[in-house]
Amino acid sequence: MAIAISARSLTKSFGRREVLHGIDFAVEAGSVFGVIGPNGAGKTTTMRCLLDIIRPTAGEVRVLGVDPRKGGPELRRRIGYLPGELFLEGRVTGRKLLAHYEAVSGPVPAGRINELAERLGLDLDRHTRKLSKGNKQKLGLLQAFMHQPELLVLDEPTSGLDPLVQQEFHAMVREARHRGQTIFLSSHVLSEVQQTADTVAILRDGHIIAVESVSGLREGAVRRVRITATGITAHDAVALLTGVPGVGKVEVLESNGAVTLSALLEGPIQPLVRILGSLQLTDLVLEEPDLEDAVLKMYSAQPEEAQ
Template sequence: MSQAIVVQSLTKKFGSREVLHGIDFTVERGTVFGVIGPNGAGKTTTMRCLLDIIRPSSGSSLVLGEDPRRAGPELRRRIGYLPGELFLEGRITGRKLLSHYEAISGPVKRGHIDALAERLDLDLDRHTRKLSKGNRQKLGLVQAFMHDPELLVLDEPTSGLDPLVQQEFLAMVKESRNRGQTIFLSSHVLSEVQQAADEVAILRDGHIVTVASVARLRESAVRHVRLSATGISADDAGAMLRRVPGIARLEVLDSGDGVELSATLEGAIQPLLHVLSGLQLTDLVLEEPDLEESVLKMYGSLAGNGVRP
């Protein structure tokens, strides 16, 4: 089976409140799949259903080819899981706690735990009650990665980590993918998903807005354009830019010895470059695609289609 996760019409209700509204998605083996959305979007609920921590109200899912409701401990040993809210026993060192997890998850390669702890700058001999939030998160990451599982399910994995450790975590994710492992992670921080994921599902209020590759999101992303040109009036320059498909928020300023323009571009850049070739440019800045603006735009289109945002 080429898919590590298959979800069909998954619904979850807590009492009369429905928090997942029949979502569908698949995760290919050996890829990094990110789920992004604001707090309360349903990311954690989705993960808990996949791991049989909670049961869905309707719909189905397959995880590594198995129904998680029936597969039992054998399936769970093939998965590394980091919960969004990590609770650790406080009267034990990190090393002893990981030894306990190893007895549950299966054998760990000799020296692998120490190597992971060193990468994350984690002291395994401190009692967990003395660990900061960031160090507790590091301990959670070590227990998820240490047995080289087929599938990693990571809920808000960089919460509490400083930027350097975040980058080390992203390196660990890429290495795991290169070894053929599958990573399913959630976040409300778009930049980390952008760096790590091959494919992204955008979730809001229990609805999937879209599922797309990061490359496709970039193609449709909002870019910011700033330029200066000479030999043309502000009116003429503005008229030229307005002919470019996807140009919005255009501002034109007559600077005395030329014009300065700023705008946003939603779409392909080739038509813009074609128009700019007819200008005498003195400066041009085309900023990296802003995926966050694109995601917010998708949220808006969801609301416009009659779905509660």
């Protein structure tokens, strides 16, 4: 499998403050790679190194096979970039701004700009500085996607977008991936990344603390369980559940008449289901595994820092 981005011992210091402590990762061509981590973890710094906006202090970076320091405009034309904080203050319309970026990084297929603007619901004839945050973000996405670059580097792409537009964005990512484009995106929440990404790297305080496939995260993830049963005392129910492998944090929510319990389940669900079969259940909720919890566990050296 070809590698679209690789970083080896990527280190970056600003003055005496080191913000990336030698990170390693590789992104397969044609995949969606998500980086998550709390604010200040180094996501934006990593992305800026890929675009040669800032220069690594040490380590080796290859983007589409080229060192970004040497790739020049030719390399950057093959990349679409959305900055983490997008500022568009000019007294120009969105259409003119996009024409400018097309002139610099083009070519853009005919009709592509209008098609994307329509999908995202963006009025291209308004002055950019009058656009709301969400609409500026749409314009930012548009300039990154329009020339169908081999690689998309998107820093917090859905920030400021309403849920419907977020869905549209996820569709755009899937289409891009289908077309063979590679996507490298960041977020501080996993739920956003898990919908689109194949692989997730977790960055914290300038270290990559885990690189996992989303399906791998799902397997190791924790599900919340809530049951309501009759004909059993709270005490017996707790004892029963606690005996199931992988179940923990059993709590009694209610115990007058029917008993309602909540618990966390890690690992396979079969043993739990077998035990539940012996109960007179009136309600059962087995939640979708919460990858957020799986990730928070990885952060958990100092859980209070992890969002």
